[in-house]
Amino acid sequence: MKNSKKKFIVASIIPTGIQCSIGGYIGDATLVTNRLAGVCDFLITNPNAVNGGAFNFQDKNVLYVEGYGIDQFFRKQIELSLPQKNNIGVILERLADTTAMNYVLKSIEAFQSVAGINIKKVEFIKPLKKSIRLHDGQFCGEVEDISPLLAAAKKLLKSGQIDAIAISTHIQVDNKYIRQHQKGLLPNPYGLLEALLSHSITDAFGVPSAHAPILTKKEIELFLFRSFDSDPRSALENISAAYLGSVLLGLDKAPRLMKYGEGEIKLEDIKALVVPLNCLRSIPVAWSRKYNIPIIQVRENRNIFKPLKGRTEKNIITVDTYDDAIREVLRLRKKAG
Amino acid sequence: MKGIKTQNIFVPYKQDESLESIFSKADELLIRDKKKPLRMVLLEVANSKAKLLVSFIYEK
Numbered sequence: 279m280k281n282s283k284k285k286f287i288v289a290s291i292i293p294t295g296i297q298c299s300i301g302g303y304i305g306d307a308t309l310v311t312n313r314l315a316g317v318c319d320f321l322i323t324n325p326n327a328v329n330g331g332a333f334n335f336q337d338k339n340v341l342y343v344e345g346y347g348i349d350q351f352f353r354k355q356i357e358l359s360l361p362q363k364n365n366i367g368v369i370l371e372r373l374a375d376t377t378a379m380n381y382v383l384k385s386i387e388a389f390q391s392v393a394g395i396n397i398k399k400v401e402f403i404k405p406l407k408k409s410i411r412l413h414d415g416q417f418c419g420e421v422e423d424i425s426p427l428l429a430a431a432k433k434l435l436k437s438g439q440i441d442a443i444a445i446s447t448h449i450q451v452d453n454k455y456i457r458q459h460q461k462g463l464l465p466n467p468y469g470l471l472e473a474l475l476s477h478s479i480t481d482a483f484g485v486p487s488a489h490a491p492i493l494t495k496k497e498i499e500l501f502l503f504r505s506f507d508s509d510p511r512s513a514l515e516n517i518s519a520a521y522l523g524s525v526l527l528g529l530d531k532a533p534r535l536m537k538y539g540e541g542e543i544k545l546e547d548i549k550a551l552v553v554p555l556n557c558l559r560s561i562p563v564a565w566s567r568k569y570n571i572p573i574i575q576v577r578e579n580r581n582i583f584k585p586l587k588g589r590t591e592k593n594i595i596t597v598d599t600y601d602d603a604i605r606e607v608l609r610l611r612k613k614a615g
Numbered sequence: 616m617k618g619i620k621t622q623n624i625f626v627p628y629k630q631d632e633s634l635e636s637i638f639s640k641a642d643e644l645l646i647r648d649k650k651k652p653l654r655m656v657l658l659e660v661a662n663s664k665a666k667l668l669v670s671f672i673y674e675k
């Protein structure tokens with residue numbers, strides 16, 4: 279299959295860090311993502327929708343594309359390849375916490391030897407200086423110097439054997455934020471900073487990339503043994519000691535980011551964009567409107583965004599549930615023949 | 616040395632202006648400040664201004 283011309287491809291984006299009722303935890307949007315993928319040839323989605331700690335249960339026709347890569351795709355700056363097996367390079371922060379490091383290194387061994395992930399090389403970096411802050415109910419982040427991360431990625435890619443880069447670093451989050459998030463009171467505190475790290479790689483090198491947090495021994499104890507009153511949607515946190523697995527499984531067959539005009543999947547192939555309620559304010563939405571790609575917003579996926587006052591949103595298909603979104607996608611598919 | 620961060624910025628807004636146009640203005644503003652824009656999302660519009668959450672790379 280070299281050409282996607284006859285393919286029916288949909289994108290479903292579930293932003294991180296906005297407390298989506300579906301997709302606001304880890305991996306809890308996998309079911310709706312797979313159900314949508316069930317009525318498409320391919321479904322493009324962002325890592326947040328399917329990363330589930332140590333696990334990633336995305337179906338084979340789900341295309342795992344980093345958020346900035348999705349933006350570039352919708353802006354017609356890049357195109358995508360069809361999925362193919364990738365060789366993965368891993369960038370790890372070297373922490374003094376041996377329990378944390380052992381879990382991450384064991385994840386690599388496990389996913390290499392059991393899941394058959396091609397992990398070619400691991401580069402270690404010193405911990406990056408990162409910070410997060412809560413502002414107007416949303417987490418913001420900063421990485422003061424991304425040079426070591428970029429240098430490690432360059433080294434991995436120089437070998438010519440690497441197609442995608444997994445990053446795993448420790449993100450210091452106040453325990454009170456974690457507990458509030460686990461109880462459904464705050465957005466995921468990690469997401470935005472994780473996204474910054476993967477954007478850096480995608481921007482600098484144009485390769486698929488995603489980030490998984492490294493948990494310290496203390497955090498593992500907190501997540502695994504002292505959080506059983508947490509929301510069921512965050513339950514994968516209770517059974518994941520290292521999060522790298524979900525990223526490795528996602529990147530395994532992630533589409534490559536191709537120069538514009540050279541990809542097998544083009545924006546013209548996208549038949550619909552599915553977003554949570556009130557998420558009509560992003561780059562993919564802006565360019566979908568420009569190119570007349572139908573946009574479906576799903577009411578049941580509530581989040582911290584309110585309707586934008588002072589704006590009239592025209593030509594948006596609003597449905598109540600993801601089941602309704604599937605019916606709408608099927609209608610579009612029938613119409614497309 | 617290069618850093619990356621997210622922060623809020625404001626750009627002038629006209630009634631029902633297209634999202635693409637708002638994002639283009641934000642791109643221009645960031646580039647003028649020698650920042651490389653990456654992702655952005657519109658948070659709200661009020662008093663002829665659009666408030667965005669943007670992520671960008673900056674040089675130190």
